[in-house]
Amino acid sequence: MAQTISYKTGSQLLSLKRCPNIAIIDVRDDERSYDGHIAGSLYYASDSFTNKISNLIQDVKGKDTIVFRCALSQVRGPTCVRRLVNYLG
16 A cells, blocks of 8 residues: 655645545544534544554545644644554554
């Protein structure tokens, strides 16, 4: 399986959301409750992400694209991506 990791802006995410085979992973923590839900996303809080990677793998099975989002997607999103890549070895 080929892996490509790249940064996506909010507008790019909106256009990707129209693709049927995409999984959006929301890794925000407490602020998710007051910043709003990303429609159609799967919620895996960054503070417990590592413990739930095996569940995530099951949830995204068959998806072509996986997008991680946090508040600014500068720390938690990329960190969770690295954790997933390391887990997959």
